[in-house]
Amino acid sequence: MNQDEIRDRLQSAAGCELEMRTSRGGDIVIDLTPERLVAAVAALATEDGPAHLSAITSFVEGSDAILLYHFWLGLGLTLRVRCHAGSSTVPSLTPSLPAADWYEREAHDMLGICFAGHPNLAPLLLSPDWPGPPPLAGEEQAP
Amino acid sequence: MTRITVPIGPQHPLIKEPIAIRLDVQGERVLAAEIGIGYVHRGLEHLLQRRTYAQGVAIVERICGICSHAHTTAYCQCIEALALLETPPRALAIRTLLCELERIHSHLLWLGVLAEAIGFNTIFMYAWREREQVLDIMEAISGGRIAHGVNVIGGVREDVTAQQARQALAMLNALREQMRTFVDLVERDRSFLRRTQGIGRLTREDVRAYGIVGPVARASGATLDIRRAAPYAAYTWLHVPHAVLVEGDVLARARVRVAEVQYSLSLCEQLLAALPEGALTTRSPRRVPEGEAITRIEAPRGELLYYVRSDGSDKPARVHARTPTLPTLMALRTMLPGLHTGDVAAVVAGADLCMACADR
Numbered sequence: 403m404n405q406d407e408i409r410d411r412l413q414s415a416a417g418c419e420l421e422m423r424t425s426r427g428g429d430i431v432i433d434l435t436p437e438r439l440v441a442a443v444a445a446l447a448t449e450d451g452p453a454h455l456s457a458i459t460s461f462v463e464g465s466d467a468i469l470l471y472h473f474w475l476g477l478g479l480t481l482r483v484r485c486h487a488g489s490s491t492v493p494s495l496t497p498s499l500p501a502a503d504w505y506e507r508e509a510h511d512m513l514g515i516c517f518a519g520h521p522n523l524a525p526l527l528l529s530p531d532w533p534g535p536p537p538l539a540g541e542e543q544a545p
Numbered sequence: 546m547t548r549i550t551v552p553i554g555p556q557h558p559l560i561k562e563p564i565a566i567r568l569d570v571q572g573e574r575v576l577a578a579e580i581g582i583g584y585v586h587r588g589l590e591h592l593l594q595r596r597t598y599a600q601g602v603a604i605v606e607r608i609c610g611i612c613s614h615a616h617t618t619a620y621c622q623c624i625e626a627l628a629l630l631e632t633p634p635r636a637l638a639i640r641t642l643l644c645e646l647e648r649i650h651s652h653l654l655w656l657g658v659l660a661e662a663i664g665f666n667t668i669f670m671y672a673w674r675e676r677e678q679v680l681d682i683m684e685a686i687s688g689g690r691i692a693h694g695v696n697v698i699g700g701v702r703e704d705v706t707a708q709q710a711r712q713a714l715a716m717l718n719a720l721r722e723q724m725r726t727f728v729d730l731v732e733r734d735r736s737f738l739r740r741t742q743g744i745g746r747l748t749r750e751d752v753r754a755y756g757i758v759g760p761v762a763r764a765s766g767a768t769l770d771i772r773r774a775a776p777y778a779a780y781t782w783l784h785v786p787h788a789v790l791v792e793g794d795v796l797a798r799a800r801v802r803v804a805e806v807q808y809s810l811s812l813c814e815q816l817l818a819a820l821p822e823g824a825l826t827t828r829s830p831r832r833v834p835e836g837e838a839i840t841r842i843e844a845p846r847g848e849l850l851y852y853v854r855s856d857g858s859d860k861p862a863r864v865h866a867r868t869p870t871l872p873t874l875m876a877l878r879t880m881l882p883g884l885h886t887g888d889v890a891a892v893v894a895g896a897d898l899c900m901a902c903a904d905r
Contacts, residue, residue, distance in 0.1 A: 478839060
């Protein structure tokens with residue numbers, strides 16, 4: 403899939419113009435709102451199956467949580483989803499794309515992001531009796 | 546017949562690294578499998594945010610005891626992309642040489658583990674004996690057998706002398722001869738074929754659904770190999786041959802890996818015969834310009850992705866590594882049901898799992 407085809411598919415799924423930029427390292431980055439995510443990912447499927455999801459990166463920026471969905475479609479594509487503080491729920495990709503399962507559980511472990519519709523958001527890397535807040539969610543403590 | 550749950554691990558004498566496998570079985574048949582990980586989670590991504598970029602190289606090298614050089618390669622490449630550094634060609638060639646040597650020793654280690662899991666201890670001994678020779682070459686170049694400390698941001702720390710190159714070529718030549726044993730094993734050995742053929746099948750659809758990468762995906766008809774799809778380091782001027790099969794069982798995974806070892810031997814020979822001249826490093830800044838970078842490389846187990854975000858300081862704001870074991874681990878829930886309990890060990894060993902990589 404080339405760059406133009408990806409943009410066309412995502413724009414028709416989102417129903418609006420989308421801005422495209424290139425990150426250092428070569429991935430195309432596109433910003434999406436959480437509610438457009440599932441339809442956008444579905445639009446990237448081909449006759450071979452769903453798009454290849456490489457990873458989900460999550461981190462905190464100011465008071466927001468950022469989720470980066472890294473795909474490989476013959477070129478690198480990253481969908482960037484911002485969820486605002488107080489409404490940190492994002493629709494889960496897992497029901498339509500099993501590859502997202504553990505990556506979403508990891509983001510839930512590390513940042514406390516809730517994925518609506520995920521079948522089992524149990525801790526993946528942390529112990530079930532982890533006492534503190536999600537380790538990557540808060541302010542940096544002094545070492 | 547009663548359905549019972551058999552917990553295996555996380556600590557179990559037959560498991561090398563901690564993983565919890567809960568098998569629902571009825572008689573000798575596996576009905577369902579549930580996988581639990583996180584027993585060697587060390588919070589390394591958090592630690593990376595508290596150390597400088599240069600210190601981070603030593604931390605990512607310790608994510609994994611097998612593909613340590615792959616981790617530093619991906620991490621350094623990511624920082625180099627962020628800081629817009631141009632790595633000298635000799636450094637790229639030495640980096641790639643170590644990547645390919647690591648692929649050979651990782652695949653031979655895996656072959657030994659699989660052979661042991663199916664009770665074929667002779668092959669386990671042979672595979673690990675040959676692997677030692679590769680570790681010897683890596684030790685001669687870097688001084689380290691497992692953590693090599695070769696990569697630095699902007700290049701490599703160790704050079705390969707003409708004498709080291711000659712010795713390495715002689716050892717690799719001998720290894721190429723010894724590989725015949727393993728080619729015979731995966732093509733003709735009746736007991737090996739009977740224990741591996743037709744078990745632990747993954748279809749191409751499973752590969753897409755779970756995002757599986759590396760030799761496991763290529764044994765199920767997928768073609769993704771980052772060295773070919775998005776060439777980096779010395780792969781930009783090397784031709785990387787392809788090993789793709791469609792059967793999707795443990796045997797196909799063995800055949801793909803044995804072929805890949807032979808291809809890696811050729812790549813090492815090409816690199817050693819014509820190492821580019823020039824500097825080993827380029828000067829790297831202590832503070833990295835603000836921004837984010839994503840890099841992918843082909844580690845021995847498949848696509849390894851690194852994401853690094855900089856806020857302009859001397860420490861990364863976020864480092865995330867997606868290791869190739871994770872999707873394969875997820876897919877065990879598809880591979881294990883339907884198996885005879887006696888084949889579970891072969892399928893788990895045949896998947897080439899690395900818990901230290903998965904847990905970070």
